[in-house]
Amino acid sequence: MDTQKDLSATDRCDRDIFSISELFHENTKLRRTPDGLVLGGKAPPSTPEVHYALRHPWKRYASTARTRLPRPLDPLRTPIELVIRSRQSVREFSGTAISFEQLSYVLDLSYGTLGETLLDDGVAKRQRRVVPSAGALYPIELYPIVFQADGLQGGVYHYQPEENSLECLQLGDLHSTVNEMFSYPEVVAQASAVLLLVAIFQRNRFKYGERGYRFILLDAGHIAQNMYLVATALGLGAVAIGGFLDDKLNEFLGLDGVDEAVVYSVAIGCPLV
Template sequence: MALVKRRDLDYVVITLLVGSSLYVFITGLIADTMGLHHFGFHSQVGYFWVALASTHLIQTWARVKAFVRNRFRERSGPLSVKNSTQQPITLQTTDQPSSTVPKSISPSNGRRNLLLFMLAIATGIGFDHFVPPRDTVNLSESNQDIGLLYHKWSQPGYGETIATVLNWGQVPSLYKTYPDVQKIDLPKVESADLASITALNLAVTITSRRSHRRYNTQRQMALRQLSQLLFLTQGITWDEREFRTVPSSGALYPLEIYPIVHRVDGLEPGLYHHAIQTHQLELVKAGDLRQPLIKAGLSQDFLGEAQVCFVVSGIFQRTRWKYHERTYRYVLMEAGHLGQNLYLAATALGLGVCGIGAFLDDPLNELLGIDGETEAALYLVTVGEKA
């Protein structure tokens, strides 16, 4: 019974050795092929493998010694051993092996175990030595940063190879709303309004666009101007397909706009959300938010001097379910498109505008009431009367 239990334990150890070796081999291959910076549990599995290899060596030590001893002695002549009755037995070195050779020192058993041990070493350690991951980088000793590593990893097809492992999530709604807050109807943007705005030549608008950080703190923005800015920035221009003024990968539109109003005629100061589908403002938080906004914006005072500060956020799952590893690239691209729309619209309306990327994420996300993961602030744009 003890022999059976020991043999079962031996099989368990061998199985775990092979399994851990295959894990290191497969995950190492994926990491090398995908250019991944890190693959989970490699170090832990390495320690586990060494422990298993040591256990296996201890269990088979007697057979390994017998194999080595037999291999060295079989060339020099018969090997004399003793059986359980202490009688010498001569091991035959001819082609007719003696039937009395104990199985415990059979050369084939020792050879098989030694080959298995060597195979485990070659698979678990040799692979890592001869095929190192291409992009395993110590950031403290390299000029590469995590952004560059992501850029390499997010090349088309890399994520698709492991799509069966990664869960990219379900399709969310294209529209975010606050159903239990006050809603303010924005003036409808008529064709005549658009005609007056486009009277300024597009080439002139583009070439005269500048970033302005000085605003007239005594003036208010008209509600009609705010409506025009929001419509031209991300308004729906084709009702049947719900296409918008901003280009979007797959027409998935992951971006949301939160105007933080300081001085707009007809609106109380506070944080608003643009309900794109109905072209309304939803009052998320009323009050003077200039100081928390300036604090989140690294003490840039003009954030509180402009009539309105637009905060652009991204809901990543709207893009992730379809575009997988490319998501962050596409969302940031779209934020750039939206920002340029807002720049040109403000310039055409004769307003000052400035985009800001320097801000503290956590305080700004907290101000908006979002978690910074499923939805996160990406961009700030101030708009107002130029001083």
């Protein structure tokens, strides 16, 4: 192995010896002792706890109006290699509406279900999903904020994958309210929708402890990449946005920001040609 030091940006910058992120990363590492024990992990939960979590991997707003998303949708015909090579972050949108069907494609193919599979007891079932998730626990919930979509009123929705539906939380033109919650409001201003990725931390942490936070962020990345690829295949633009005012956005969705919080967002729309 080449032991020559690889100089990077970190070697040219002062290091923060009190970095919280560095401490977190170091203290969530898994290590194996000489006698075979794994340190840094969490004691495994009981089988009934795990089975319950696997069978209830989504949130439900029971009293809200629901809008069913169309299914089945026509297969997308663009070759996957072309989609991957064409994918890029689009930061300028035309402000025109996307279709209800296009929004349905993005949600269904980014975080939808694929049918049931049996658990290890051979009796209980869980839903398979279109993305991987640590332990199949799926701690992310999707909240689309719709600005312009033909066939769907503007407002805040929650994506319910079990029924493939949108649960309506608030209707209205929310552009001015939402724009100020992002570091780059000009990017959001002309988007057709912003898809918020919200983590329910205990859904993952009960099994993996503090290391589960790493897995939650990885889950968000899997979903966001699917959003990029599906948007690209539909001729839409997408851009992932990590710059947002956490407390403002959490409060806007009615989240406490501790047990549940926004961890990522993706704006989609028609590219400005």
